[in-house]
Amino acid sequence: MSLRSVKPPHETRTRILDAAEELFMQHGFESTSMRLLTAKAGANLAAVNYHFGSKDALIEAVFRRRLDPMNTGRIAELDRLEKDAGGRTLEPEAIIRAFVGASLRMIEDSKSGGRNFIRLLGRTYTDPQKHIRSLIGQLYAPAMSRFKAAFERALPQMPGDELVWRMHFMFGTLAYTLAATDTVQLIAGCKPEDRYDARLLEARLTAFLAAGLLAPMHDSADVKKAA
């Protein structure tokens, strides 16, 4: 009985998930073959089908493993904020920080594959395959409705459809910022040194999002007049 035999519960299962996370991020779902994946995981080719059933089921497992804890953490953080505030209404910026903080905290974690996952996730919101998008949507639904309710309380004067759009814009900014690593940075001729100084990025991102969320309402008369 060696020191290492402390009974890892699903060792190869976990190794496969880690390898999948990294390879899916690097090459995408289709371009990652089971042969490359299992080789990287140090497992047999048949291991994926044995442990997960199919490649599609593996993809689903990759997202469930991280997304469920991440979003329950978001909700818990929001609950904590509201409890601390007593009856007072929350600052919109505090709600934003609770949402983006969960993503940015995961990006700092380069030890486990959190960074890989966040970049993979950001790209998957716009994946061509409908069943993948609907899986993501399903995993996000509880947190999203919870945060929408919080924003509605914090911004009672904002029309419902306007809030939905501004949440959409905010979500898009976050997703793209985390997923796109070089495209615009290179174009703008910027050194990517502080790219993932998460604290500085959080300050910049939160300032941008809060201003956008609180932007003065567009004059709908202008829109109709111009039409």
Added chain:
Amino acid sequence: MSLRSVKPPHETRTRILDAAEELFMQHGFESTSMRLLTAKAGANLAAVNYHFGSKDALIEAVFRRRLDPMNTGRIAELDRLEKDAGGRTLEPEAIIRAFVGASLRMIEDSKSGGRNFIRLLGRTYTDPQKHIRSLIGQLYAPAMSRFKAAFERALPQMPGDELVWRMHFMFGTLAYTLAATDTVQLIAGCKPEDRYDARLLEARLTAFLAAGLLAPMHDSADVKKAA
């Protein structure tokens, strides 16, 4: 000599590009087979390799066909704005409108495949394959540096790295808004009726982006203190 024989210069070439645009948008690059693509275009399986050389070269041609005119149009619009303004500095919101306008105008065009292309484009900024991202970056480079210079003139007090980040956020918001069709909308429980009323969307998007661009600077002391 029938009426139809008015000598279309590259009929099948164009049909292939149109079919590729739609199928790449629906299923992605890898999941779109040459057999399905050529069948939809009404061409022979070998036609793609004959007219373009390879599947990768076809992908490149799909982007070049639309992206080059779109970005030269952006630059021309910006030139026009600056000429009309004489020596006065432009409003940041006007610069934003010149940039997003080109995308939104193309989305209104459902006759030709502009709408398909915009959604495909929005997803491709974060494509896993590096040579695809670098192609996009190369096609965007002239417009991007031109708009960066315009923003620098309009916002002389903003530090350079802050401007780069805020342009990155704006670009991401636009890209995601155009590419993501259902993910967040369904989550938020919103009817997608006015999804592509381009005029209303432009008003909403411009208001959000302008506010974000002009957001009060984050206090870097806060960032360092918290660290």
Added chain:
DNA sequence: CTCGAATTCAAACAAACGTTTGAATGTTAG
């Protein structure tokens, strides 16, 4: 140790992939 379940393994499966080939067809100019 022994048995039965869980896991790993090498090998093979049929299907689909992008690409190439060489002949057939269509088009244009002399």
Added chain:
DNA sequence: CTAACATTCAAACGTTTGTTTGAATTCGAG
């Protein structure tokens, strides 16, 4: 018409894909 070129076509190429199989191996409980 003929010659030369451009395009289309059916067929086949060699790889690679995700998955399955059945035997070998490992492992934990009686």
